[in-house]
Amino acid sequence: MLGKRGAPCPHPWAALHRAGLINRVLAPSNRRLFGDRCPPISLSCFQTPRRIPYSEAIGQEFRPAKVGDSFGPTWETCWFKVELSIPPAWAGREVHFVWESDGEGMVWRDAQPVQGLTKEGEKTSYILTRSMKEPEPHSLTLYVELACNGLFGAGKGSMIAPPDPDRRFTLSKAELVVFNRDVYELLMDLEILLDMAQLLGEENQRSFQALYTANQMVNVCDVMDPSTFPAARDLAAAIFSQRNGESQHTIHAVGHCHIDSAWLWPYEETIRKCARSWVTVVRLMECNPELTFACSQAQQFEWVRSWYPGLYAQVQDFVAKGQFVPVGGTWVEMDGNLPSGESMVRQFLQGQRFFQEQFGRICSEFWLPDTFGYSAQLPQLMRGCGIRRFLTQKLSWNLVNAFPHHTFFWEGIDGSRVLTHFPPGDSYGMHGRVEEMLKTVKNNKDKGRVNHSAFLFGFGDGGGGPTQKMLDRMKRMTDTDGLPRVQISTPDRLFSALEKESSQLCTWVGELFLELHNGTYTTQAQIKKGNRECERILHDVEVLSTLAVARGGAFQYPASQLQRLWRLLLLNQFHDVLPGSCIQLVVEDALQYYAGEQGIWLGGHSPFGGLWDLLGGAAEVSVLDCQALSGTDIGTEPLCFPALVTVPSMGYAVREPLLPPQPVAVRRQVSTTAVVLRSVYPTSKSVPGGCCANQFALFDDVPLYWDAWDVMDYHLETRKPVTTLLKPLEITLAGGLRGSASFSLQIGESSTLTQEIILDATCPYLRFLTQVEWKEAHKFLKVEFPVQVRSTNATYEIQFGHLQRPTHWNTSWDWARFEVWAHKWLDLSEHGFGVALLNDCKYGASAHGNILSLSLLRAPKSPDAMADITHHQFTYAVMPHLGSFQDAGVIQCAYNLNFPLHVVPASSARCPPWSAFSVSSPAVVLETVKQASPRGRTVVVRLYEAHGSTLVAWLQTSLPVQEAVLCDLLERPAAQGRLPLEQRGLRLSFTPFRVLSILLVLRQ
Ligand SMILES: [Zn+2]
DSSP states (O other), rough: BSSTTOOOOSSSHHHHHHHHHHHIHHHHHHHSEEEEEEOOOOOEEEEEEEOOOOHHTSSSOOOOOOOTTTEEEOOOOEEEEEEEEEOOTTTTEEEEEEEEEESSSEEEEEEEEEHHHHHHBBEEEEEESOOOOTSSOOOOOOEEEESSTTTBBBBBSTTSBOOTOOEEEEEEEEEEEEEOOHHHHHHHHHHHHHHHHHSSOOOOOHHHHHHHHHHHHHHHOTTOOOOGGHHHHHHHHHHHHOOOOOOOOOEEEEEEEEOOOSSSSSSHHHHHHHHHHHHHHHHHHHHHHTEEEEEEOOHHHHHHHHOHHHHHHHHHHHTTTEEEEEEESSSOOOOSSSOOOOHHHHHHHHHHHHHHHHSOOOOEEEEOTSSSBBBHHHHHHHHHHHHOEEEGGGGGOOOSSSOOEEEEEOOTTTTTEEEEOTTSSSOOOOOHHHHHHHHHHHHHHBBBBEEEEHHHHHOOSOOOBOOOHHHHHHHHHOOOOOSSSEOOOOHHHHHHHHHTTTGGEEEEOOOOOOOOOOGGGGGSSSHHHHHHHHHHHHHHHHHHHHHHHHHHHSOOHHHHHHHHHHHHHHHTTTTTTTTTTTTTHHHHHHHHHHTTTSSSSHHHHHHHHHHHHHTOOOOSHHHHHHHHEEEEEOTTSSSSSEEEEEEEEEEEOOOOOOOSSSOOEEEOSSSSSSEEEEEOOOOOOOTTTTTSOOOOOOEEEEOOOOHHHHHHHOGGOOOOEEEEEEEEEEEEEETTTTEEEEEEEEEETTHHHHEEEEEEEEEEEEEEEEEEOOOOOOEEEEEEEEOOOOOSSSEETTTEEEEEEESSSSSSHHHHSSSSSSSSSEEETTTTEEEEEEEESOOEEEEEETTTEEEEEEEESSSTTTTTTTTEEEEEEEEEESSSHHHHHHHHHHHHHOOOEEEEESSSOOOOOEESSESSSSTTTEEEEOOOSSTTTEEEEEEOOOOOOOEEOOOOOOOOOEEEEEEEEOOOOEEEEEEBBBBBEEEEEEEETTEEEEEEEEEE
């Protein structure tokens, strides 16, 4: 006989008894949970398409409304005015205002938000009084702000379907009720006992003890006579107080409410979701001083701070009491794969600074339960930001391989380690049930090594987090023989306990790759392109602004402007925005943040205007290089003709066009229709005979469920080469400095692609400037380069470094990585030769056998039916090279492709070339130059070792440096971090992939 799916009942007799108990007590008691009821004196409403403040709302004209009315359409807001009068006969009773609707509600009282009400989060009661006293005012007016969307937006037909724009939301209950707490407590006792009886198993005598106790309780209890309840409750208390032995596992229960900063609803709704959820948590804390609540994402604190100052003050009080616990240390819970190394640093820098300013301390745990994989660079970045502990659980979603640990040391590409914990219940939204506690213990893969684990409970995404019921369940399991010990705890207490017993823990080296959601490297290409471009813009603006300040004059570093723009970029890196798993409304918001009037693109360019003159700009045309990669390159914009120029590292020069030593030759082959672009680089032996490079291929792309998220391995079986030429290859530039040819293709039924293939003199890679009109449904476009290279591993750029992944599918772990992510380049090399594939805004890639593929465009239909249906422009490049990719300069070339030279007009006087910084080793990349804050004339420079080598490099600067000190990623000086200023510059020691940050104090 089976009970709930998979869980055997201890005994047929026991199962019958359980059913009997439910009939005899639970059902009638449930009916007695609420006593007398009373409707509101009046109910009226006002509806608006905007999300408006309370003060504006209450001044509007309210019209009569009644229970049963429906409101909408989707995304509108209804404000209800509810006038209530508590009957005097209810003196001494607990009185609730009960509100049920399928929209998300917020109760306002005396101009303050007081309670979130969301049926899906089991929150339908606002407690007016625990025990009504005679003299209390019996009449009151409440306002309820009802958002016309559910917990998960308004998907039409399924959760992740695009929102139904015309959904209506019904008010199904609005009344005062008497709440019988004694009945409730009795029901909680019985629930736990019956769960123990059912779940502990026939071989465990505790299951029978629980059952017999419940049976006795029913016998002594008369549902109609509350005076019989205490005797029944005493029986339950007796069994709950029978304690465990010392060896029992300890569960650290922490309240939580995972709120996606945007997903199936727009950013603006998230602000209200935060307020609804947090005010509910605050109410619960007032009655339960033991309740703790872990809350991440500085951005959400900032939203509540600016939009709900009264609530924020209450949150601050509970933070001070240690109950409301800020965690994570980042601005948002960002995607763990796609943001650049510097972006990830800024997630922590903006986040930790915010927590320090607002709450007087930084977070000591990184908190990212719900993103789609975790970069192998994260451990070093965490350590550099004051964090040595990490909590997540998303790898439990792996489709192929079960991750072998719940508690372990995670070691990144540089060797940094962080103590990592996955709550073994594989969830961050537990309900405090017996079943979940038993699963947490049973599932734990590190039994014997550690005896503590996390248990995050509460409804997420606006569900208001924990409930009283969850707390009351766990109170009964504090230390009850047969069940794990359940403590309300904090992340700090959990990790402190784990640290004490960490001596036997295993270590996982390298990335935490999620074997699911691999489509998120490609979906919503415009968001990804916006991210890459805005990362570049903010980089360049910081470099230029810092150099302008360093050179003196009146220029003010645009610190607050840059902070605002960075925060927009960081917000868009949220784990449902940058991955592209959001609805169309969110995509529109995200693109506005990149390129709208207040966005990064324009905001980032505004300081440019004044900068050139300050940079000493005296030349007719200056060429500016914002990377510390000196060399000769071709600058184009905004000139209409290209010119070959030599620019010093992170500096500028007057444009003095050079003649290419080896011009490009472009000619049409007589025998075929092929066009040959020839330069000095070894392109000819890169492609095996009979194969075509730059081969486009279209795949059917129909995942099992998570449309925008997933590309399944079976899509590979549907490969169709794209071969229909619309316009044959034509020479567009005949050669010399630059040669190019272009062509157009028909893709699928209605999409087209036009490409210009460009080869520049002195440039070791061939560029493919690509335009696509994309109108597909459930198709996946890739471009493939079969290469004449044999290697069992390919190399992929990640944040501040690179890693290798296999090119074969030997094991399930290899095969599950059929689609992976990379940043600016990937490379396949054998000894002495290799081919790299570079890109300016793509992230999805693969290398199988000898074929390098770049993932270009997808066409999912959920949750955004219009995802990627638009015009696209992107550039990728192929770079065959001799020697290793390190020696051949692949990394520098990928930077060049992504950070083109700035060519700017300037005044007429001449000036010599100038370099702000240069680094002695090509293995070291100077990534970031910015002003330190809050120190006025202090500059932060950040460098990393990019080749995977141990070396000493010298950093030279022409800035007036007075003092140099090593610092961490939060820009805090290191103890004994002073660097001597030597003739050759600053001597810097690197180990593989080490990131170094230095404070440079400039002379006035
Ligand atoms: Zn999430």
